[in-house]
Amino acid sequence: MIRFENVSKRYPDGTVAVDDLSFEVGEGELVTLVGPSGCGKTTTMKMVNRLIEPTGGRILLDGEDIAGIEPVQLRRRIGYVIQQVGLFPHKSVLENTATVPSLLGWKRAAARERAAELLDLVGLDPKVFGPRYPDQLSGGQRQRVGVARALAADPPVLLMDEPFGAVDPVVRERLQTEFLNLQANVRKTVLFVTHDIEEAVRLGDRIAVYGEGRIEQYDTPATVLGKPATPYVAQFVGSDRGLKRLSVTAIEPSDLEQPPTVRLEDTVESAAARMREEDARWAVVLDANGELHGWVQLDALALAKGGAVRDHARRMEAWVPVGANLKQAFSAMLQYDAGWIAVVDGAKFTGVLTPARLHEALRRSIDADSSGVDRAEVTIETVG
Structure with missing residues (x-):
C-alpha cells in the first residue's frame, strides 16, 4: 500500500532529516515509527501526504507515485490525526467530523450522516456530543473526534502523529485500547508516529526504530524486543525489553x-x-x-x-x-x-x-523467534 524507495530529505543548510529510506507498509497494516526527537520519523510521515517534499527517491501509494498526484487531492485521500487535534473552534463536533466529506462534494445530509456514524464508532454519542463545540470536550474526547474526522471520507491510509501524546497516562491507555478495537474493524493502513517504545510495541503490527534519519530495525514488536538488530536498538528499547515483550506474547x-x-x-x-x-x-x-x-x-x-x-x-x-x-x-x-x-x-x-x-x-517465544520456528517446537530445559 505504501512503499518508500530510497527516499531522502535534505534541507538547503545541509541538514539531512531522512537518508535513503526504503521500506514498505502492507495494506491494512499498522506500522509505528518510533525514535527520539529529531530522528526523522515525523518527516517520513509528512512526506506521504506531501506536507514535506522529498529531495530524493519516491513514495508509492497503492502503486502510484505520489509526486504525480495534486497535493490537495492527495491529502483528501489520506486521513491525518495530530497531537493537538486541530479542530475548528467555531464548528460543532458534528460539523468538524463532516469536514472532509463536505470538501469532497458530498451532500450535506450524507456528510452529516457519515459524521454521526463515525462519532458513534469512536464511542461518542452523536446526539450528545454532535452539537457541542471543541472547547466543551475533554482532551480525550477531542482526540476521538480527531480520529473520527480523519476516517470520515473512508480513506485507505491514516497518518497519526503522536495523537495521544497530549493526554494523561490513564486516558492515553484507554485511547490506545479503543483505537486498537477500531482498527480491528476498519483495517486501515496506518503510519503512527510516537516517541514511546511501549506505545509502539502495543499498537504496531511492525515497528520502525529510527536512529539519525535512518531506520535501524524494521520488524515485528516481538522480534525488536527479543532480538534487537543493533546495540542502538537494544539501548533504545531498554534493558527491561523482556518485560515489554510480555505485552506482545499471547497465551497459547x-x-x-x-x-x-x-x-x-x-x-x-x-x-x-x-x-x-x-x-x-x-x-x-x-x-x-x-x-x-x-x-x-x-x-x-x-x-x-x-x-x-x-x-x-x-x-x-x-x-x-x-x-x-x-x-x-x-x-x-x-x-x-x-x-x-x-x-x-x-x-x-x-x-x-x-x-x-x-x-x-516467554522464554519459548524468544527462542522461537531466534530460531525461526513455532513456539510449540521449542523445548525449554528447566532445573528441577
Whole structure:
C-alpha cells in the first residue's frame, strides 16, 4: 500500500532529516515509527501526504507515485490525526467530523450522516456530543473526534502523529485500547508516529526504530524486543525489553496446565476423593456447562460434613480470556495476589497459567523467534 524507495530529505543548510529510506507498509497494516526527537520519523510521515517534499527517491501509494498526484487531492485521500487535534473552534463536533466529506462534494445530509456514524464508532454519542463545540470536550474526547474526522471520507491510509501524546497516562491507555478495537474493524493502513517504545510495541503490527534519519530495525514488536538488530536498538528499547515483550506474547494452549476440575453439584466426598487421587490441594469448580465458577481447597472439603461442592467453592477473581497476552496475565496475578490464573474462552474453562509456565512461555517465544520456528517446537530445559 505504501512503499518508500530510497527516499531522502535534505534541507538547503545541509541538514539531512531522512537518508535513503526504503521500506514498505502492507495494506491494512499498522506500522509505528518510533525514535527520539529529531530522528526523522515525523518527516517520513509528512512526506506521504506531501506536507514535506522529498529531495530524493519516491513514495508509492497503492502503486502510484505520489509526486504525480495534486497535493490537495492527495491529502483528501489520506486521513491525518495530530497531537493537538486541530479542530475548528467555531464548528460543532458534528460539523468538524463532516469536514472532509463536505470538501469532497458530498451532500450535506450524507456528510452529516457519515459524521454521526463515525462519532458513534469512536464511542461518542452523536446526539450528545454532535452539537457541542471543541472547547466543551475533554482532551480525550477531542482526540476521538480527531480520529473520527480523519476516517470520515473512508480513506485507505491514516497518518497519526503522536495523537495521544497530549493526554494523561490513564486516558492515553484507554485511547490506545479503543483505537486498537477500531482498527480491528476498519483495517486501515496506518503510519503512527510516537516517541514511546511501549506505545509502539502495543499498537504496531511492525515497528520502525529510527536512529539519525535512518531506520535501524524494521520488524515485528516481538522480534525488536527479543532480538534487537543493533546495540542502538537494544539501548533504545531498554534493558527491561523482556518485560515489554510480555505485552506482545499471547497465551497459547501449550502454556496452560490442566488442574483437577470438579462440578458444583458434586458431593464433597467424591470431589475430595478425586483431588486426593491426583495429589492436588485445590481444584477448579465448573458448572454443568463446563463454565468457570470458582475454585475449592481440599482442606475445606476435608472439614466439611457432607453437602455439595457449591457450598464450599470460592469465587474466581484471577482470570483472563483466551487471546490475552502474558502481561495481562502477570498483571492479574499481581492484582489478586494469585499463584495462578484461569484462562477462559467466553466462559468455558480452558486451563490455568502458573508463574512457572508464564516464564517458560516467554522464554519459548524468544527462542522461537531466534530460531525461526513455532513456539510449540521449542523445548525449554528447566532445573528441577
